[in-house]
Amino acid sequence: MSNHYDYIILGGGLAGLSLAYHLIHSPLADRSILIVEPDDKDRNDRTFCYWSDRPTSFDALVHRSWDQIRIIDEHEQRSIDLGAYRYQMIRSLDFYRHVREALAAHPTVTWLKGAADHVEETAEGASVSVEGQSYFGRWVFDSRFKVAAFKTDPANEGALYQHFTGWFIETPDDAFDPTAATMFDFRTPQCGPHGGPQRSELRFC
Numbered sequence: 001m002s003n004h005y006d007y008i009i010l011g012g013g014l015a016g017l018s019l020a021y022h023l024i025h026s027p028l029a030d031r032s033i034l035i036v037e038p039d040d041k042d043r044n045d046r047t048f049c050y051w052s053d054r055p056t057s058f059d060a061l062v063h064r065s066w067d068q069i070r071i072i073d074e075h076e077q078r079s080i081d082l083g084a085y086r087y088q089m090i091r092s093l094d095f096y097r098h099v100r101e102a103l104a105a106h107p108t109v110t111w112l113k114g115a116a117d118h119v120e121e122t123a124e125g126a127s128v129s130v131e132g133q134s135y136f137g138r139w140v141f142d143s144r145f146k147v148a149a150f151k152t153d154p155a156n157e158g159a160l161y162q163h164f165t166g167w168f169i170e171t172p173d174d175a176f177d178p179t180a181a182t183m184f185d186f187r188t189p190q191c192g193p194h195g196g197p198q199r200s201e202l203r204f205c
Contacts, residue, residue: 117131
């Protein structure tokens, strides 16, 4: 296994795999790529949702798609037609499998299971330490999201850090309209305990 690459990508999630996938389908397809990821990514650990008014590289993976969204409060329910746009949802496991199969078939891509300990710039690019072993890349892309660093970086003051928890709900009878995604439901409490910050709930049906 070589320790010199044109590109080193830290993180094999949505951002890292998307970058690698587009690289092998670009004029840079002959460049060497090392992807460093500690997890097997063999489970459906999240969903990826996006708006689009044009074809994308991953349309075949779309698990759910809506051309309407619904907004509800205590007084009314409103459905909004998205016009040329659609709201699309891809299951993460489908994405991981599709992209990893494409990358596995590409001879310039190397996988390394492990966690990067340290990244340091060099005169010719950057060096990456993975569990004590050094690797060198002309370009290194770090797609790992570090919550603690995000919150303490002064540059992010006032920025919004969002995360969501989702549930799969089964009902004995039909209860959801599959043609529209319930985007906001303001019938839920809008203040946390003890007068905490305002919040809204994001729901997908």
